[in-house]
Amino acid sequence: MTLTATRPLTTSRTARKSRSGDRFVAWAFLLPASAYVVIFFGYPLVANVVMSAQDYTVRSFYTGEAPFVGLGNYAAVLRNPLFTTSTVNTVVFTAASIAFQFALGLALALFFNGRFLGSSLLRSLLLLPWLLPLVVSGAVWRWMFDQDHGVLNTAVGVFGIDRIPWLSSTSWALPAVILTNIWIGIPFNLVILHGGLRAIPASLYEAAELDGAKPWQRFRHITWPLLRPVTGIVLMLGLVYTIKVFDVIMVVTGGGPANATQTLTTWSYQLSFHDFAFGQGAAVGNILILVATVFGLLYLRSAKATLAEVAS
Amino acid sequence: MTARLKTIAGIVIVAILLFPLYWMVNASLQPSGALLKPDPDWFPVEGTLDGYRSAIGSQGGHLLSSVIIALGTVAVSLTLALPASYALAQLKIRGGPAFVFVLLIVQMIPGIVMANALYTVFANLDLIDSYLGLVLADSTATIPFAILLLRAFMISIPKELTEASRMDGAGYWRTFFSIILPVSRNAMVTAGLFSFLFAWADFLFAVTLTTGQSFEPITVGIYRFVGNQSADWNGILATAVLAAIPAAVLLVVAQRYVVAGLTSGAVKD
Numbered sequence: 349m350t351l352t353a354t355r356p357l358t359t360s361r362t363a364r365k366s367r368s369g370d371r372f373v374a375w376a377f378l379l380p381a382s383a384y385v386v387i388f389f390g391y392p393l394v395a396n397v398v399m400s401a402q403d404y405t406v407r408s409f410y411t412g413e414a415p416f417v418g419l420g421n422y423a424a425v426l427r428n429p430l431f432t433t434s435t436v437n438t439v440v441f442t443a444a445s446i447a448f449q450f451a452l453g454l455a456l457a458l459f460f461n462g463r464f465l466g467s468s469l470l471r472s473l474l475l476l477p478w479l480l481p482l483v484v485s486g487a488v489w490r491w492m493f494d495q496d497h498g499v500l501n502t503a504v505g506v507f508g509i510d511r512i513p514w515l516s517s518t519s520w521a522l523p524a525v526i527l528t529n530i531w532i533g534i535p536f537n538l539v540i541l542h543g544g545l546r547a548i549p550a551s552l553y554e555a556a557e558l559d560g561a562k563p564w565q566r567f568r569h570i571t572w573p574l575l576r577p578v579t580g581i582v583l584m585l586g587l588v589y590t591i592k593v594f595d596v597i598m599v600v601t602g603g604g605p606a607n608a609t610q611t612l613t614t615w616s617y618q619l620s621f622h623d624f625a626f627g628q629g630a631a632v633g634n635i636l637i638l639v640a641t642v643f644g645l646l647y648l649r650s651a652k653a654t655l656a657e658v659a660s
Numbered sequence: 661m662t663a664r665l666k667t668i669a670g671i672v673i674v675a676i677l678l679f680p681l682y683w684m685v686n687a688s689l690q691p692s693g694a695l696l697k698p699d700p701d702w703f704p705v706e707g708t709l710d711g712y713r714s715a716i717g718s719q720g721g722h723l724l725s726s727v728i729i730a731l732g733t734v735a736v737s738l739t740l741a742l743p744a745s746y747a748l749a750q751l752k753i754r755g756g757p758a759f760v761f762v763l764l765i766v767q768m769i770p771g772i773v774m775a776n777a778l779y780t781v782f783a784n785l786d787l788i789d790s791y792l793g794l795v796l797a798d799s800t801a802t803i804p805f806a807i808l809l810l811r812a813f814m815i816s817i818p819k820e821l822t823e824a825s826r827m828d829g830a831g832y833w834r835t836f837f838s839i840i841l842p843v844s845r846n847a848m849v850t851a852g853l854f855s856f857l858f859a860w861a862d863f864l865f866a867v868t869l870t871t872g873q874s875f876e877p878i879t880v881g882i883y884r885f886v887g888n889q890s891a892d893w894n895g896i897l898a899t900a901v902l903a904a905i906p907a908a909v910l911l912v913v914a915q916r917y918v919v920a921g922l923t924s925g926a927v928k929d
Binding site for chain 2: 373375377378380381389391393396404460465470472473479484485486488492494502588602626629634641644
C-alpha cells in the first residue's frame, strides 16, 4: 500500500529533477561543439563581411589599419571585366558538370540496378574516383591532357584528329576541366541514385510488365516519377558542391590560360592570395555565398521532408 | 540482355571509367624518358621504381605532415562531435533543432570564404604554418558532417537502454562512455574515416594557410610539383599514387562505412 502510494511521488520528483538536470547536462555536452561553431563559422563570416567593406591589403596585417571603403570593393569587383568572365565560367562549368554527371550517373545506376554476377563489386569499384584527393585526380588528368605526350591526344589521333591543345587553348581549357569534374562527380550521382532506385518497389515493375509496358514506358511512368525526390536532392547537392570547386581547376589549369577557366571561387582566391586584395577577395566570396545560399535554400525546400526528419 | 552479357558490359564500363587510374599507375612505373615517346607504352614493360624513390625522397615529409593533420582532424572532430551528437540525439535540449539547422547551412559555405577569413584571423594568432591551425581549419568541414551523421545514428539508440543505465546509478558521463560510445561504434568509424579522408585530401586550407616555410601537406606538394614545369611526370604520378593509397585502402577494408557516409544525409532507407 505504502509502496504504491509513494512510487508515483518519487518517480515524478526524480523525473522533474532529471529533466532540469537533463537540460544542464545536455548543454554541457553540446558546449564544446557550439563554441567551435561560433568561433570558426560565426566569427569568420562576420569578419568576411567587415573585410569586404575595407581596403584590406597586405599592409593591413602589419599596421592593423584597413580604411573603411563602404561598397567600394563590390563596385571595383563588379567593374572588373573578370567578374563577367568568371561568372559565365562558373555558370557553364556548373551547368555542364551537373548535366553530364547526372545523366551518366543515372544511366549507370539503372544499369547496375540489374541483377548480374559482380554488379555490386563493380559498382563499388566505381567509387574510387570520388574518394581520391581531388589534387590527385587533377594531376592525372593534367597528364592525360598533355598536348604532346597525353593519352587523350593519342586516342583522338586514332580518328585522324590533330593534337588538341587542351590546356593551352582558351577554347579547350574550360571543356577540359569540365570533363575532369564530370569524371569525379559520376560516382556520387551513381551511388545516391542507385539508392533511390532500390527503394522503388519491384511489384510496380511486375504489374507494369503484366500490362505490357515497354522498358521506356516503365522508366517514364514508374522510375522517373518515383525517383524525383532523390533526383532533386542529388541535383541540388551537386549544385552546391560544384559552384565552389577549387582544387580541380587549380591543379589542371590554375584558372588559365588567360583566365579562360577562372571561376568565382578561383578568382576570389586570386584576389586575396595573389593580388593581396583581401577586401575584394572577401567581396567576391560574399557574392559566392549569396549564390550558394539561394541554391541552398532551394535545396532545403526540395529536401523539406528529409530535413523535418533530421530536425525532429 | 543476358546476365553474362551484362557482366561483360559492366567490366568494360568500369575499365573505361577507371582507366585514368590505371594510366596514373602505369606512368608512375615508367622512366621519365619513356613517358615522352610519341607513342605511349600501354604497359610498364621497362618498369622502374625511380619515381617512387624520388617521390619518397622529395615528398615523404609532406606525406608525413598530411598524416599528422588527418589524424589530428579525426581526433578534434570526434572529440567535439560525439558529446554534441549525444546531447542532440538523446537529451532533450532547447535549441537543438536550430543547432542542427545551422550545421546544415554552414556546410554550404564555400571553402574559399572560410579560407579568406581564417587567414586574417590566423595571421593575428600566429597560426599560419601551424599544424594546430590546419587541423582546426579542416575541422570546419568535418565537424558539422560528423555531428549530423552521428546524431542521425544515435537517435535510433533506444531510450530504454540509456534510461536503464541511469536507473542503475550511472551518471550521464558513464552512460555516454559505457553505453552510447560502444553502441555507436560503426557510425563513429564512418565519421572518423570521412574526417580522415577530407583532411588528407584538403588542398584549399593547405595552400592558403601554409607558406611552405615549415611544412607542406602532400596536396600542396603535388600542386607545386605539377606547377614547376619540370615535366617529371614519373615522379609526380608516383607521388599521386602514394597520395591515393589511403582512399584505395579504405575502400577495400571499410567499404560499407564509406557507402554509409556517402549516402548519409541524402537518402534515408
